[in-house]
Amino acid sequence: MMRLKQNIVITETGFVFDSDTGDSYSTNPVGLELLEKLKANVDMDEITAQITGRYDVEPLQFQRYFDDFVIMLRHFNLLEDTE
Amino acid sequence: MGKDRLTIAVTGLNNTDNPGPGVPVVRGIRESKDIDTRIIGMAYENLEPGIYMQDVADKAYKIPYPSAGTDLFMDRIRDIHAREKIDLIIPNLDAELFTFIRLSKQLSAMGIRTFLPTIEQFEERHKGNLPEFGEKYNIKVPKSISIQSEADVESIGEKFDYPVFVKGKFYDAYYAYNPDQVYTHFSKISARWGLPVIVQQYIKGTEVNVVALGDGNGNTVAAVPMRKQYITDKGKAWGGITLSDTRMLDITRQLIRDTRWRGGMELEMIKTAAGEYYMIEINPRIPAWVYLAVGAGQNIPEALVKLALGMDVRPYETYEVGKMFIRYSYDLICNLQQFQQFSMDGEL
Numbered sequence: 256m257m258r259l260k261q262n263i264v265i266t267e268t269g270f271v272f273d274s275d276t277g278d279s280y281s282t283n284p285v286g287l288e289l290l291e292k293l294k295a296n297v298d299m300d301e302i303t304a305q306i307t308g309r310y311d312v313e314p315l316q317f318q319r320y321f322d323d324f325v326i327m328l329r330h331f332n333l334l335e336d337t338e
Numbered sequence: 339m340g341k342d343r344l345t346i347a348v349t350g351l352n353n354t355d356n357p358g359p360g361v362p363v364v365r366g367i368r369e370s371k372d373i374d375t376r377i378i379g380m381a382y383e384n385l386e387p388g389i390y391m392q393d394v395a396d397k398a399y400k401i402p403y404p405s406a407g408t409d410l411f412m413d414r415i416r417d418i419h420a421r422e423k424i425d426l427i428i429p430n431l432d433a434e435l436f437t438f439i440r441l442s443k444q445l446s447a448m449g450i451r452t453f454l455p456t457i458e459q460f461e462e463r464h465k466g467n468l469p470e471f472g473e474k475y476n477i478k479v480p481k482s483i484s485i486q487s488e489a490d491v492e493s494i495g496e497k498f499d500y501p502v503f504v505k506g507k508f509y510d511a512y513y514a515y516n517p518d519q520v521y522t523h524f525s526k527i528s529a530r531w532g533l534p535v536i537v538q539q540y541i542k543g544t545e546v547n548v549v550a551l552g553d554g555n556g557n558t559v560a561a562v563p564m565r566k567q568y569i570t571d572k573g574k575a576w577g578g579i580t581l582s583d584t585r586m587l588d589i590t591r592q593l594i595r596d597t598r599w600r601g602g603m604e605l606e607m608i609k610t611a612a613g614e615y616y617m618i619e620i621n622p623r624i625p626a627w628v629y630l631a632v633g634a635g636q637n638i639p640e641a642l643v644k645l646a647l648g649m650d651v652r653p654y655e656t657y658e659v660g661k662m663f664i665r666y667s668y669d670l671i672c673n674l675q676q677f678q679q680f681s682m683d684g685e686l
Contacts, residue, residue, distance in 0.1 A: 262582050264660070272660060274581060274582035274659045274660055275581060275582055275583045276544065276565065276581065276583075276609075277564075277565035277567065277578075277579040277581050
């Protein structure tokens with residue numbers, strides 16, 4: 256399991272702030288939705304079910320995009336692994 | 339608590355592109371709800387902006403550089419003290435600190451307080467002594483050597499991989515990617531700040547800083563970590579943001595506890611991608627970005643004044659994370675009369 260680090264602040268406009276490093280980022284509304292789910296510790300299957308239920312996207316296609324998104328979050332050191 | 343009227347003398351009014359901490363120190367003190375002050379600015383140069391800025395110094399005096407001789411320097415302080423009855427001096431510049439620390443007993447005998455590190459604390463954290471300091475206090479520091487002449491430059495390649503950092507003992511730091519660049523920086527730095535010049539291993543990572551205040555008994559009275567967001571070509575912060583990094587605070591508290599640091603300080607560290615922290619410099623005074631700490635909830639200049647006066651100061655435990663500062667330049671219009679008065683009479 257992974258989740259967004261607890262020190263990451265997300266605003267409703269999609270501004271993302273890492274309070275440990277001072278780095279900030281911006282994301283679009285879908286990215287914001289995903290970050291909020293990661294912060295709330297929602298698991299991958301549940302995220303996929305919620306997103307594919309809301310948007311016109313196939314599960315496999317979403318998972319590919321989501322994997323890319325997670326790689327980017329890991330690159331920016333915004334994720335942590337949990338039990 | 340009522341306000342007491344104090345006369346506080348402050349140096350470092352050079353609010354230039356390489357700013358001294360005097361003006362932000364005064365801003366912090368002026369915001370105190372407990373202390374009412376008359377601020378005496380002490381400037382080395384006629385064009386230090388703090389002399390002319392509104393609401394900074396109530397009165398400004400020109401003072402000679404300490405390098406002109408301790409007697410001359412002390413005579414000028416006595417002269418100002420005779421007129422102003424100074425309660426406390428807050429020196430803010432690296433190059434003058436040694437003199438003020440050495441003179442602190444004399445100043446105290448005159449009724450002028452200071453709140454400075456001891457000579458031993460001041461000396462052991464010198465850039466040239468950093469490797470020994472790191473070992474003594476169990477703090478990671480980059481490898482560094484002090485060089486005294488151009489002849490020492492040739493051996494740098496045997497001890498370090500390029501690039502290296504070439505630093506003056508008080509100010510200035512430049513990257514050098516080869517021996518030729520080390521020669522150039524050595525000549526420039528040694529001509530300006532004297533010897534030794536320090537060559538330091540380059541550590542890849544993000545520079546982060548802490549402004550802190552130690553009470554001299556091992557307690558950290560205040561500490562705020564910051565990351566520079568915008569850096570000038572002189573390496574100075576033009577913008578910065580407070581961080582929640584608890585590891586930086588732990589390192590700061592450990593250092594203040596183990597050294598029993600007395601006074602303001604700035605810790606400069608590099609955080610590597612692996613999450614290691616290397617101490618690259620310890621500045622023995624309040625830094626020019628201290629007003630960010632004031633804005634974030636820790637009025638370090640005020641706390642320093644209270645400690646100097648022997649008042650009880652409860653350590654700050656929180657500050658606002660994500661508070662930012664953005665420096666700006668501003669053209670102050672002055673009359674020739676003011677400039678003439680300060681230049682000719684040495685006071686304004």
